[in-house]
Amino acid sequence: xxxxxxxxxxxxxxxxxxxxxxxxxxxxxxxxxxxxxxxxxxxxxxxxxxxxxxxxxxxxxxxxxxxxxxxxxxxxxxxxxxxxxxxxxxxxxxxxxxxxxxxxxxxxxxxxxxxxxxxxxxxxxxxxxxxxxxxxxxxxxxxxxxxxxxxxxxxxxxxxxxxxxxxxxxxxxxxxxxxxxxxxxxxxxxxxxxxxxxxxxxxxxxxxxxxxxxxxxxxxxxxxxxxxxxxxxxxxxxxxxxxxxxxxxxxxxxxxxxxxxxxxxxxxxxxxxxxxxxxxxxxxxxxxxxxxxxxxxxxxxxxx
Numbered sequence: 001x002x003x004x005x006x007x008x009x010x011x012x013x014x015x016x017x018x019x020x021x022x023x024x025x026x027x028x029x030x031x032x033x034x035x036x037x038x039x040x041x042x043x044x045x046x047x048x049x050x051x052x053x054x055x056x057x058x059x060x061x062x063x064x065x066x067x068x069x070x071x072x073x074x075x076x077x078x079x080x081x082x083x084x085x086x087x088x089x090x091x092x093x094x095x096x097x098x099x100x101x102x103x104x105x106x107x108x109x110x111x112x113x114x115x116x117x118x119x120x121x122x123x124x125x126x127x128x129x130x131x132x133x134x135x136x137x138x139x140x141x142x143x144x145x146x147x148x149x150x151x152x153x154x155x156x157x158x159x160x161x162x163x164x165x166x167x168x169x170x171x172x173x174x175x176x177x178x179x180x181x182x183x184x185x186x187x188x189x190x191x192x193x194x195x196x197x198x199x200x201x202x203x204x205x206x207x208x209x210x211x212x213x214x215x216x217x218x219x220x221x222x223x224x225x226x227x228x229x230x231x232x233x234x235x236x237x238x239x240x241x242x243x244x245x246x247x248x249x250x251x252x253x254x255x256x257x258x259x260x261x262x263x264x265x266x267x268x269x270x271x272x273x274x275x276x277x278x279x280x281x282x283x284x285x286x287x288x289x290x291x292x293x294x295x296x297x298x299x300x301x302x303x304x
Contacts (some may be wrong), residue, residue, distance in 0.1 A: 003075055006068040008035055009047070013065050017054045064239045091283035092121045096141070096148035098257055100231060105166060106149045106274055106291070113294050120287055129232050142277030146284045151249060151272045162280075164292055165273040171211060171251040171266070173197070174259040176240045182260040189264060193221035195245045198235075208247065211268050216220055216288040
């Protein structure tokens with residue numbers, strides 16, 4: 001900041017000597033004299049009278065000295081007021097988080113830029129992944145919490161939220177660690193022949209319906225079970241207990257410690273991102289824009 005040169009000038013006047021001021025400022029006398037020469041050149045007037053016995057201020061220098069001290073004090077108070085305002089009036093962003101909708105990705109992104117936005121504070125708001133509460137979580141964004149991270153198939157006018165895309169999850173399958181398929185690192189679709197593949201009911205998800213259509217047409221040897229109304233923790237428990245094969249996402253690989261998530265050689269994915277209200281508050285909107293700039297920058301970096 002320009003405050004540095006003002007501080008240096010004040011120290012020179014107070015010390016009455018370049019060498020004494022340089023010693024106090026941990027600079028060389030030559031470097032300090034160059035700074036003062038540049039300052040006088042920028043202002044266009046002589047500020048210092050240099051003698052063999054030290055230096056003293058000219059009339060212009062004394063005037064500048066008093067104004068410089070005032071500017072420094074005012075600047076310090078302005079910075080202190082801004083910092084205090086950020087502490088006493090933070091924009092608290094409530095982030096919804098659950099086992100199936102962890103906020104880790106968003107927090108990792110935020111930690112890289114949080115120093116530039118001291119006005120924001122984050123509060124984690126947990127919610128359940130049971131059948132009763134999970135579907136309503138998407139519809140209540142902006143009420144119990146401001147944003148969440150989750151998979152989504154669309155974010156249009158028919159939804160109660162907007163989405164800032166952060167990446168894509170791959171559709172995978174999960175099996176018990178005791179299942180023969182668990183020993184494989186990656187599956188081909190034909191590895192699923194003769195298996196019972198559990199999916200959510202038809203008509204619930206266009207993307208999953210596309211997978212169902214593909215398997216029903218090209219791989220009829222797979223037994224598709226439409227036993228799910230929605231994904232919840234109990235689904236993963238029943239999959240592990242019944243040795244079934246569950247259609248899942250790679251983002252859910254840590255949901256159940258007794259299940260192994262395996263990639264399949266198909267190209268089905270679903271976007272995930274930060275979900276926020278259709279009509280966000282100003283604080284949430286500024287938070288979203290900060291994340292958006294970072295996400296866009298990372299996208300450019302990753303594609304160079």
